[in-house]
Amino acid sequence: MTATSVENMITPGHYLIINKNETYLIHQISNKAILKLGRDVIDLKMAIGQSYSSTYKLEPVTDKKRHYTLVVCNDNQARNQWATNGCGTDNKLITDDSSSQLLSTDEIIALKESGETGQNIVERLLKNSKTFQLKTEYAQEKYLKKKARKYCDYITIFKPTIRLITDVLYKQQTIPKTIALRFDTLAQILCRINLDPGGKYLLYENGSQGLLQAALLNQLHDNGSLVHIFSSTSEQNPLKAVKAMNFSESKIKQMLTVSLDEILNTKSEYDIPEEKVEEVVFNCSDDKKRKSDEAYTQLKKKHRPITSTDGLNFIQSNKFDGLIVVCREEPNEFVKILLPYLSLSRPFVVYSAYKEILVTMYAEFKMRRDLVFLRLTDNFLRHHQVLPNRTHPDVTMDDGSGYLFSGLFVTVICQTYEYSLTADSEENYICGFSKKQIQDTLLYAKKYPTKGIALNYACLKEQNIGNDRCLTEQYKLIECLRKECFLTNEQGNEITKGTNIPKDQILKNQEIKKRYQESIVKGNEELDNAVKYYEETMLEHLQSIDNLMKKRIYVDDINIALTNLKIELTAAIRRQMLNINIDQNLNLLY
Amino acid sequence: MSFNCYKDIIEEGDTVILYINPQAMYAIQALSIIENRKGEKVENIMQTKYGALKISSLFGKRFGSKVNLSNGWAYVLYPTPELWTQTLPHRTQIIYTPDIGLIMFMLELKPGSIVVESGTGSGSLTHAMAFRVKPSGHIYTYDFHEQRAEQAQKEFKSHGLSDIVTSQCRDVCQNGFSDEVVGKADAVFLDLPHPHLVVPFAIKALKSTGGGRICTFSPCIEQVMRTCQVLKDHGFIQLTTIECLEKEYQVLNRTVTTFTGIRQLPSTDSQSQNAAAEESAGPAEKKFVACVPSACPRGHTGYLTTATYLMENPLSRRSDTEGENKCEN
Structure with a gap:
């Protein structure tokens, strides 16, 4: 037998999707191969070794009540069919007086327990129904469908797929602490994340019973990887869907796990979410926490030789191709922490059952310049009944798809590379920055040797130039300074033009000129003080930026620091420019 | 060549999505030289609402970086299937x-x-x-x-x-x-x-x-x-x-006037009437974050x-x- 057909065979230990009429369930077939379905007990031994997607007839075991064995059955026979003799045109002759069925309830139950097949039972029911022949053909069909559901004696065993598992889990919404993810929402998540089978994905999931992990693993090729951040407050069976997919060992190994607490602990102390999460941890009872932790350690022992420190290292040393957050918590702060781990031009998707949460997030993220293509959506999904002459949308509709918020991560820095350099070997790049760029930066630092930049440069050197983040920040700072210089230059020119005319008048008056000189001397002293002060404050700011850099970068903090710096800088440079202008004008005077 | 797997740096021949805003996205083939209508080889310059973009200036840039147009800026994005569809x-x-x-x-x-x-x-x-x-x-x-x-x-x-x-x-x-x-x-x-x-x-x-x-x-x-x-x-x-x-929502900052000033008018007390008059002089406004469905959804x-x-x-x-x-x- 070929490898594919072995893979396509029902083997003990595997999970199966069992379909009886319209119900589907996930079942792990053991060596005993016993399935309890309501009050029925079904022996699945016959199915072992068969291929998936085949249909079986339930054969009653003669000596046991409601025990069945399986017999493989051709698909065409698997459809219950009953002969109908004519039909009515409308329902004017049918009255509801509970007397249309001649068989009593006890008789029907006895029939069922006697081991009669469903086919025969329904035939008896039809024979003993006074009104069946009067029903319209549509009503008959409906009646038969209803009876078939009740007395169905066929099951079909499917190979678990994400589609079937999503369906099964969605119908079990009542399990506490879980998110019921509807199939179209999951489909949308997978589509919005633009899943590249060879990519690296970062996932925080809490509450979907492992559906997200299973779906992502299923979509990854051998060279792809997934880092799953798990929470200690997860539900009872957090990996149900992953187990149900019968993944191979190597497939499971593509998923690294990291605990949420570990991620948050690596952040610096002034991060708000840390406190928040701690609260959550304290709130949940110790029992539950231990349970889920145990579940995870068990799983780790079983499936994952890779410990979570590897996961943590992996997170820190890699840029990801997508970020997916599906959880019951408020994801806002957490997403902000994870965003910098994304490569540029890569998407993130956040799911929440509540629109309000995502609206706040949208409003905040809209202000950020490093995110584009923000979208907040939900789905309208309608099933249709398609039958000859009776086609219409289903009577009931489900409007609980949840909400998705997605966007793309980009950079605010206008990066300029020399094209010729890209063709060279990678050695010319240090963390995405070309050597020329770094040289430019250093030249700039020398040309404008304010203490701050020099200090920052020293810090950069100390911290090893390979530090991507440090370099980015340095570059950002320099970009900022450069712009400021440019602006102040322009403003300085304006000032010169503006003051030239009154100065012509001043020229005529020597006294005024003297006073002017005196004021300049005074002004120079003031300026000296101001410059000293400015250098000090600038130092402070830069040191704070350095501190930020030593810890994990939090873009907002940097921005605040930079804005402060900008204000100081603009003021100081403007003063200096004024001074220079005045000096020049005075030189012209003499 | 950029469609079969994610890449970081734009090279000649790649397809690039130029993102100005969600309503203005363009797929461009990054070629430095194209033929014009007369069949002459000319430098590839793209005209957008916010000015011109020299395509050859994109080479070597990272996907996801900001580029300057002559009257504004845009982002260059990787052509994911989602963006390509758009x-x-x-x-x-x-x-x-x-x-x-x-x-x-x-x-x-x-x-x-x-x-x-x-x-x-x-x-x-x-x-x-x-x-x-x-x-x-x-x-x-x-x-x-x-x-x-x-x-x-x-x-x-x-x-x-x-x-x-x-x-x-x-x-x-x-x-x-x-x-x-x-x-x-x-x-x-x-x-x-x-x-x-x-x-x-x-x-x-x-x-x-x-x-x-x-x-x-x-x-x-x-x-x-x-x-x-x-x-x-x-x-x-x-x-x-x-x-x-798919229903898409837009999140906007909105202001509405409220009725708080009017509520106090029927009061007979002269002081409160004055207060009410003061309040109603400047209509009270409430700022809020609105979430509205997009204008004409499919x-x-x-x-x-x-x-x-x-x-x-x-x-x-x-x-x-x-x-x-x-x-x-």
Whole structure:
């Protein structure tokens, strides 16, 4: 037998999707191969070794009540069919007086327990129904469908797929602490994340019973990887869907796990979410926490030789191709922490059952310049009944798809590379920055040797130039300074033009000129003080930026620091420019 | 060449999405020199609402970085299937991302899947599916329109997808799918005027091990009715017909005036009347974050009918092998 057909065979230990009429369930077939379905007990031994997607007839075991064995059955026979003799045109002759069925309830139950097949039972029911022949053909069909559901004696065993598992889990919404993810929402998540089978994905999931992990693993090729951040407050069976997919060992190994607490602990102390999460941890009872932790350690022992420190290292040393957050918590702060781990031009998707949460997030993220293509959506999904002459949308509709918020991560820095350099070997790049760029930066630092930049440069050197983040920040700072210089230059020119005319008048008056000189001397002293002060404050700011850099970068903090710096800088440079202008004008005077 | 896997740095020949805002996104082929109408080779400069962009200035930039236009700025993005769908040149009506997501999900696509698609159209779905099934999967796509099929072929080649996508001009309603796909496909997708005519061919194309999926996309319910009937007659199970629309919301800061000033007017006390007068002098305003549905959402795209095909006559095949086994015993 070929490898594919072995893979396509029902083997003990595997999970199966069992379909009886319209119900589907996930079942792990053991060596005993016993399935309890309501009050029925079904022996699945016959199915072992068969291929998936085949249909079986339930054969009653003669000596046991409601025990069945399986017999493989051709698909065409698997459809219950009953002969109908004519039909009515409308329902004017049918009255509801509970007397249309001649068989009593006890008789029907006895029939069922006697081991009669469903086919025969329904035939008896039809024979003993006074009104069946009067029903319209549509009503008959409906009646038969209803009876078939009740007395169905066929099951079909499917190979678990994400589609079937999503369906099964969605119908079990009542399990506490879980998110019921509807199939179209999951489909949308997978589509919005633009899943590249060879990519690296970062996932925080809490509450979907492992559906997200299973779906992502299923979509990854051998060279792809997934880092799953798990929470200690997860539900009872957090990996149900992953187990149900019968993944191979190597497939499971593509998923690294990291605990949420570990991620948050690596952040610096002034991060708000840390406190928040701690609260959550304290709130949940110790029992539950231990349970889920145990579940995870068990799983780790079983499936994952890779410990979570590897996961943590992996997170820190890699840029990801997508970020997916599906959880019951408020994801806002957490997403902000994870965003910098994304490569540029890569998407993130956040799911929440509540629109309000995502609206706040949208409003905040809209202000950020490093995110584009923000979208907040939900789905309208309608099933249709398609039958000859009776086609219409289903009577009931489900409007609980949840909400998705997605966007793309980009950079605010206008990066300029020399094209010729890209063709060279990678050695010319240090963390995405070309050597020329770094040289430019250093030249700039020398040309404008304010203490701050020099200090920052020293810090950069100390911290090893390979530090991507440090370099980015340095570059950002320099970009900022450069712009400021440019602006102040322009403003300085304006000032010169503006003051030239009154100065012509001043020229005529020597006294005024003297006073002017005196004021300049005074002004120079003031300026000296101001410059000293400015250098000090600038130092402070830069040191704070350095501190930020030593810890994990939090873009907002940097921005605040930079804005402060900008204000100081603009003021100081403007003063200096004024001074220079005045000096020049005075030189012209003499 | 940038379509078959994520890359970081823009090189000559890549397709790049120029993002100005969500309403203004353009797919551009990053070529430094193009031919103008007279056939002369000129430098490739793109004109946007916010000024000109010299395409050659993009080379060496990272995807996701900001570029300066002469009167503003834009971002250069990697052409993900989602963005490509938004920016691709339309040759036909195309399938949009919400439907694409659902189709790929319902067809259970994953790396390695073999998919048969008809018609190719503008290649919106084909690009998305190719991205999903790569590197080991394959898409066989057919279109009966010769010019369109040719254009699609060229496009797949220039996008570096020729290893994953085989595009042919063929009228599948009459001639069925080509021989190379018989018994190979995991999934079949049909977006053509008469999908019911293709169902028998689809069965031929599907893998004989069973569990193959079919999905048809039809804008009209009459097409769906015919398709469902034919699918049922051919023994397909798990028939579902769904319609899925994506509702998009915009989040905006809004201000409304409130009635707080008016409430105090009926009071007889002169002081409070004064106070009320002061309040009503400047109407009270309330700022809030509004979440409004986008202006004209799509009301209908098409019905998706999906079904599973079980094995052909599993009983007869199995009883044969069982018989052989017994003989051996």
